[in-house]
Amino acid sequence: MFSREIFQIRMNNIKFFIASNCIFLLLVVCACNQKEAQVVQLPNTKNICKYSKWLQIYEGVNSIQINIIHPDHPERIYSFSCLKRSSKNSSKNKDYLLVPCQDIAALSSTHIGMLSVLDAENTICAVSDSKLVYNPAVKKALQSGSILSLGDSQEISIEALISSGAKIIVHSAFSGDFPHMEQLKKMGLACIPNFDWREEDPLGKAEWLLLFGYLTGKEEQAKKIISEISLSYNQTLKNVKNQSTEKVVFGNFIRDYWYAPAGESFNARLIRDAGMNYIYNKTEGTGSVTVSMEKIFMDTKDVKYWINPGFSSKAEILKANPKAKSLNCFNNGKIYCYSHDLNKFWELSAIQPHLVLADLYSIITVSYPRNLNFYKELR
Structure with a gap:
């Protein structure tokens, strides 16, 4: 997903x-x-x-x-x-x-x-x-x-x-x-x-x-x-009255580039439905967008939420790419992912999109969301 x-x-x-x-x-x-x-x-x-x-x-x-x-x-x-x-x-x-x-x-x-x-x-x-x-x-x-x-x-x-x-x-x-x-x-x-x-x-x-x-x-x-x-799913959509003002980024570095869901992708659809203010929402394509390291640092300077970095802790993120420490959302924002129980996510998220949507909506609307279905805040 x-x-x-x-x-x-x-x-x-x-x-x-x-x-x-x-x-x-x-x-x-x-x-x-x-x-x-x-x-x-x-x-x-x-x-x-x-x-x-x-x-x-x-x-x-x-x-x-x-x-x-x-x-x-x-x-x-x-x-x-x-x-x-x-x-x-x-x-x-x-x-x-x-x-x-x-x-x-x-x-x-x-x-x-x-x-x-x-x-x-x-x-x-x-x-x-x-x-x-x-x-x-x-x-x-x-x-x-x-x-x-x-x-x-x-x-x-x-x-x-x-x-x-x-x-x-x-x-x-x-x-x-x-x-x-x-x-x-x-x-x-x-x-x-x-x-x-x-x-x-x-x-x-x-x-x-x-x-x-x-x-x-x-x-x-x-x-x-x-x-x-x-x-x-549609009930949650009704609850999403307005897009959040807090900016959100998805994805992570793979070597020297950042990969994130393109604006016309399945992932971007879920992101929009959750009311998230996704910084690459208007990009074209149904796959991924590739962003240079210089651009991602500029684009995320005022981003509060980092979703789906692909790791279950901040230490793992830094071990994979130490440059992530220079991201504002790493130091001053909140990071969420499902990597702590990856098999559960891959097995059940496709048949439970309403629960994924509920998680994403809670992340941006609740100060300290608890009992999320798939997601967990990285420490």
Whole structure:
């Protein structure tokens, strides 16, 4: 989420993925000679996703159509035709992905978090890296061996996937299609890309919970949770009457440059919604802005709040870059981050944007905010 680029570089570009294997029909609609691919839709149904830009779900009586749009290539649509196991034709029709599925390899922290809020941790049979897991139940299952740790998705072997017993592979597609995807398809394994990390709307990112809801047969629970999150998020928005006059900076140094969320990014959207007076709010782009060392010292001379430096203490900040001591916000301001419990943030923040928003709003409106959900003041 915030300053994700900084954490990825510091942690050697850790990528979160998920893997699995399943009987289903995967239709990757790739219109090479067309500007747009035809969206697969069930008759007399509407897309139930209200906020997501890249996820579409159409629900019939016994079937579900899931369409996932590639953010960089909108003409490419991954289409999954799902059939409920309760259907009288489910045992005969092998052209569909049967749901609910009880064997999912969750190789992304956010995916583990979404399954956990659905109380569906028992459907996880594999994860990417056990060291990145926050959920206690999943940790325990990893220790007992009932859940396997498969490692980086680019290096996962077909043998490891098969041994995990997974039926579905949900992956974040940071580096493109899942390795061996075509071979896995021939073996009946479902590779589902999840682009929640490319959403621009916090509620759109959270709405990917619906994907896991339908895969696990807990779609009604997922709908209820999304409704509650939306209500809470919008209530905080109503409380944010005016932008704070106190200036805020996000990010940190990476070698000789400062990296911060660009003004059109997902992170900047949350910052604005919280009423924060972000100094790079008007910059263009959906990724990061790069600022020279000289400019950041000038830009932050009257900044009071420094958010998401990527460390859990001031000592760690100085150890990484001693020049941070020259920042006014380091000496005279307040610094907040979630690094003291990093795995918790990566696992749950995507599905709890209302709590992240509440934290940010409290930081700038309460003199000494207590009981924050993710954040903590650095000492």
